[in-house]
Amino acid sequence: MFENVKAIPGDALLALMMEFKKDPTPAKIDLGVGVYKDDAGLTPILPAVKKAEALILENEQSKGYIGPAGAPELAPLLQSLMLGDQHNLIREKRIATTQTPGGTGALRVAGDLINALNPNAKIWVSDPTWSNHFHVFAGAGIEVRTYPYYDAQQNALAFENMLAAIHEIPSGDVILLHASCHNPTGIDPTLEQWQQISDLVAERALLPLIDCAYQGFGDGLEEDVQGLKLILEKSPEALITTSCSKNFGLYNERIGALSVVAAEPEHCNNVFSQACNCIRANYSNPPAHGAAIVTTILSDQALRQQWETELSEMRTRIHRMRTELVKNLSALSDERDFSFIAAQKGMFSYSGLSRDEVKYLKDKYAIYAVDSGRINIAGINDGNLGRLSQAIAEAIDR
Structure with missing residues (x-):
């Protein structure tokens, strides 16, 4: 049954994730994977979740x-x-x-x-x-x-x-x-x-x-x-x-x-x-x-309130990164108007970057994004915002 089975190409985004993990560049930036990241570049466990898990561990009676x-x-x-x-x-x-x-x-x-x-x-x-x-x-x-x-x-x-x-x-x-x-x-x-x-x-x-x-x-x-x-x-x-x-x-x-x-x-x-x-x-x-x-x-009323606060903090951080990226790009280059990024919602943005520009960012700066120009805004933080902005400005001004 298996002898003549042909391999099929893997998911392009998953392949991009693996390529990023193997890249030894210390200052590499991942804008591809679709998960939330905090300002330290980590996907955190919310404190409200930790508290809930402690309660579950204490009170759980069955694994049925x-x-x-x-x-x-x-x-x-x-x-x-x-x-x-x-x-x-x-x-x-x-x-x-x-x-x-x-x-x-x-x-x-x-x-x-x-x-x-x-x-x-x-x-x-x-x-x-x-x-x-x-x-x-x-x-x-x-x-x-x-x-x-x-x-x-x-x-x-x-x-x-x-x-x-x-x-x-x-x-x-x-x-x-x-x-x-x-x-x-x-x-x-x-x-x-x-x-x-x-x-x-x-x-x-x-x-x-x-x-x-x-x-x-x-x-x-x-x-x-x-x-x-x-x-x-x-x-x-x-x-x-x-x-x-x-x-x-x-x-x-x-x-x-x-x-x-x-x-x-x-x-x-x-x-x-x-x-x-x-x-x-x-x-x-x-x-x-x-x-x-x-x-x-x-x-649980207290836990729910804590979770809503933590969710608001994640949402606010993403919005701030959108605003800061647009401000930086506006100051660095007048080649293109990126103001639309600030009006978009959630983690993702169709940035308007071309496939060639995305490739340039990866090859020269180890900045990983999807070929379509879709970037994960949550992958931007205060530590990499400046480098990212400079790289994008360079990519579009070439």
Whole structure:
């Protein structure tokens, strides 16, 4: 069976990460890997998480299975975090949430569920989008197509082209939307644009699949789900994938969730049972520890307040790095206007750097970024900001 199997190319971003690790340059800078880093260049464990883990260690009684849907106490906490305690969907029992292994696991379960319910449906994702969206949905047997999103000339949202394309998507297909902090561009629709998107998605009878991976990293916990709430106001059915990797810093604990929204409680229960069946056929049960951490934090008032403060500090640091980078580049070169970077949200930025400029930064300065020019703003800190700014100015002034 294995004799004639051919190797396939590895993920380009993972290959870039390995190349960075092997680079002996002392002052190398990693702007590729998509994780939060503090000013020391580390991906920290939040103090609130450490406190929660101490409580779990003291009180944990079992390592038994937690069931395909995950920890039952986690679901209402994540729903409340997204929508608020008194949201109609929660009160009317039209939303049900299952724990998953990270946001990626949630997307895969969503793909399996869509394939089980309507194998003819296609998923439409933004161009560009997180590259793994294609792999995940293809693995679930779903055809993936794209709609316009990024205007490279203006470094902005290609909004009119986006609306025109959505208008042509066949009814019954699935449209994936990023709730906030769009990966990879960092460009989000305004509230007014979200209103138009929500109207059109409902008019076309599309199933919205909302990828909510960065809540709290853009403008705030409530602000980052305003577009999501507008979609849910207009569309009676939806799927929502959430991740706790970024806002809780729980990357290797793999804790996320898939939420099903339906027009009637009975419909919601039926679809939720199908989602659990997909899980049972895949990984059977999700891991417990990450869920216990999130549950402990969100159910303890003092810990939740501490976590929200720490999340705000991460968000503020990223915004400050955006602002400082733009200021430095403006002072160093008048070749290009980089002010749009300061207006983007979350960790990522489509910087406008060309493939050739990205290569120059890596070859001469050991500054690693994705070929598309997407950079992780969280990889910038006070120690490397000056060197990075000088290198970018040199790359574009050549």
